[in-house]
Amino acid sequence: xxxxxxxxxxxxxxxxxxxxxxxxEKINASGFRIVAMKLTHMTTNDAKxxxxxxxxxxxxxxxxxxxxxxxxxxxxLEKENAVxxxxxxxxxxxxxxxxxxxxxxxxxxxxxxxxxxxxxxxxNAAIESAFHFSxxxxx
Ligand code: CMP
Numbered sequence: 001x002x003x004x005x006x007x008x009x010x011x012x013x014x015x016x017x018x019x020x021x022x023x024x025e026k027i028n029a030s031g032f033r034i035v036a037m038k039l040t041h042m043t044t045n046d047a048k049x050x051x052x053x054x055x056x057x058x059x060x061x062x063x064x065x066x067x068x069x070x071x072x073x074x075x076x077l078e079k080e081n082a083v084x085x086x087x088x089x090x091x092x093x094x095x096x097x098x099x100x101x102x103x104x105x106x107x108x109x110x111x112x113x114x115x116x117x118x119x120x121x122x123x124n125a126a127i128e129s130a131f132h133f134s135x136x137x138x139x
Contacts, residue, residue: 005035006082007128008090009117012070015039019107020073023116026103030089032077036129036138041071050131062112074132083125086118 010023028034042050047067054060079085091102095114098105108115119125129138 003122004080004082005076005078005122005129006086006125007117007119007132008075008077008086010073010075011113011115011117012066012068012072013109013113014107014115015071015073017107019115023103023107024073026089027077030079030085032079032082032086034075035078036074036076036133038074038132038137039071040074040132042068044068050128059112066113076129076133076138083119083122087120090116090118 008027010020014020014023024034044064047064048055051060051063051067054063057063077086089103091098091104093104093114094111095104095108096111098108103116104114119128
């Protein structure tokens with residue numbers, strides 16, 4: 001399996017606030033190459049399936065509602081050590097704990113509405129990429 005790719009979503013709050021351009025600029029400036037990208041709107045079933053691992057968590061319903069309330073930008077990013085480096089770039093899940101200069105520190109409002117997703121492992125990066133993109137959409 002490739003170890004130089006990760007999957008990201010710019011979540012509905014980031015899109016609503018007009019932060020797509022600024023966040024992509026930061027991603028590019030940090031050395032990631034965009035392999036695949038689309039503006040898309042997840043259905044309730046999409047979001048339930050994507051976050052199935054969290055289905056027993058108390059915030060699952062809220063998470064599904066948030067992720068389906070508007071369009072997202074889904075993308076696959078390539079860089080050496082992509083998963084770990086991207087998680088460093090976005091910062092902690094809770095923006096209150098995120099380091100200065102990270103995407104979540106700059107653009108996220110709360111632990112629930114945290115602006116951006118980054119895969120937590122190479123295995124999940126591959127699963128999440130395949131959820132949103134076919135092989136013909138990766139370049
Ligand atoms: P992410 O890590 O991208 O994927 C799981 C998401 O669940 C996380 O971002 C948040 O959007 C959300 N989440 C995680 N923890 C909480 C929480 N304690 N309360 C509400 N939402 C959460």
